[in-house]
Amino acid sequence: MKAVPEMFINRKLAELNLKVVYWGPALSGKTTNLEYVHEHIAPQLRSELVSLKTREDRTLFFDFLQLETSLVKGLKPKFNLYTVPGQVVYAASRKLILEGADGVVFVADSQAERLQENVDNLAGLAASLTRMGLDLSDYPLVLQCNKQDLPNALSPEVLRERLGQDGVLCLGSVATEGTGVIELLAEIERHCQCLNETGELQRRQRARLKSELDLLLRETLVSRWRSQVSESRYETALESLVRREISPWRAAEILVDHSS
Numbered sequence: 001m002k003a004v005p006e007m008f009i010n011r012k013l014a015e016l017n018l019k020v021v022y023w024g025p026a027l028s029g030k031t032t033n034l035e036y037v038h039e040h041i042a043p044q045l046r047s048e049l050v051s052l053k054t055r056e057d058r059t060l061f062f063d064f065l066q067l068e069t070s071l072v073k074g075l076k077p078k079f080n081l082y083t084v085p086g087q088v089v090y091a092a093s094r095k096l097i098l099e100g101a102d103g104v105v106f107v108a109d110s111q112a113e114r115l116q117e118n119v120d121n122l123a124g125l126a127a128s129l130t131r132m133g134l135d136l137s138d139y140p141l142v143l144q145c146n147k148q149d150l151p152n153a154l155s156p157e158v159l160r161e162r163l164g165q166d167g168v169l170c171l172g173s174v175a176t177e178g179t180g181v182i183e184l185l186a187e188i189e190r191h192c193q194c195l196n197e198t199g200e201l202q203r204r205q206r207a208r209l210k211s212e213l214d215l216l217l218r219e220t221l222v223s224r225w226r227s228q229v230s231e232s233r234y235e236t237a238l239e240s241l242v243r244r245e246i247s248p249w250r251a252a253e254i255l256v257d258h259s260s
């Protein structure tokens with residue numbers, strides 16, 4: 001499995017677009033992170049905070065905030081920060097938001113009694129990545145151990161160990177007070193700088209462009225081919241398929257052979 005989420009670089013604007021998704025169990029503090037950033041970053045460096053919430057302030061679909069940071073070797077990094085809804089019923093939204101992410105901040109609720117929810121939620125992230133052909137073990141992940149102010153909070157080191165994430169960058173935080181919120185973004189920016197210096201950023205851009213080109217080629221070929229096959233021939237093959245006289249593979253073969 002290959003875990004290379006692609007960053008989007010728009011050279012003309014010298015912009016580096018990074019999609020970072022805040023993922024974690026319900027009420028762990030994902031939205032609070034974005035609210036803090038929104039309140040404490042100068043308005044000219046950030047967008048408005050877009051939040052789709054229920055009446056009880058629970059994230060319904062996602063929160064979104066765009067942030068401009070300092071220059072990384074002439075590139076202007078733009079962080080596109082998203083949170084997912086933690087509630088179990090919103091699994092479909094979570095998967096959708098994860099698409100195309102460059103990395104995930106896993107916001108754990110450090111309270112000892114929430115440990116199992118963190119474990120289950122991390123397993124959910126791993127499963128979603130697997131469906132996308134990616135592997136959590138080499139996916140860009142940062143662990144934020146939130147609610148460190150509460151008396152029953154596990155320390156970041158213990159929580160990381162319990163979540164089986166040895167070696168993963170791990171920070172304690174109190175999102176309501178902003179502790180560990182901006183620091184975490186600075187870490188991501190540093191990581192991004194390293195990628196740029198080692199040429200990894202450029203390699204990822206190439207891989208992204210290649211897959212875009214392959215996709216376009218496929219679409220172009222299909223539309224050219226479609227224009228060469230008559231509607232009635234297509235319908236006949238489809239009918240045979242519906243009557244289960246032929247397999248889908250055979251139907252495709254017949255249609256392609258007729259067009260060539």
Ligand SMILES: Nc1nc2c(ncn2[C@@H]2O[C@H](COP(=O)(O)OP(=O)(O)OP(=O)(O)O)[C@@H](O)[C@H]2O)c(=O)[nH]1
Pocket residue numbers: 024025026027028029030031032033057058059060083084085086087146147148149150173174175176177
């Ligand atoms: N004590 C404490 N409370 C926190 C902290 N961070 C967030 N909270 C509180 O936890 C509650 C949930 O925070 P949210 O940011 O809405 O949680 P969420 O992860 O976005 O929740 P969902 O969108 O439902 O998944 C709120 O009442 C916050 O004020 C923290 O570090 N310490």
Ligand SMILES: [Mg+2]
Pocket residue numbers: 030031032058059083084085086
């Ligand atoms: Mg939320």
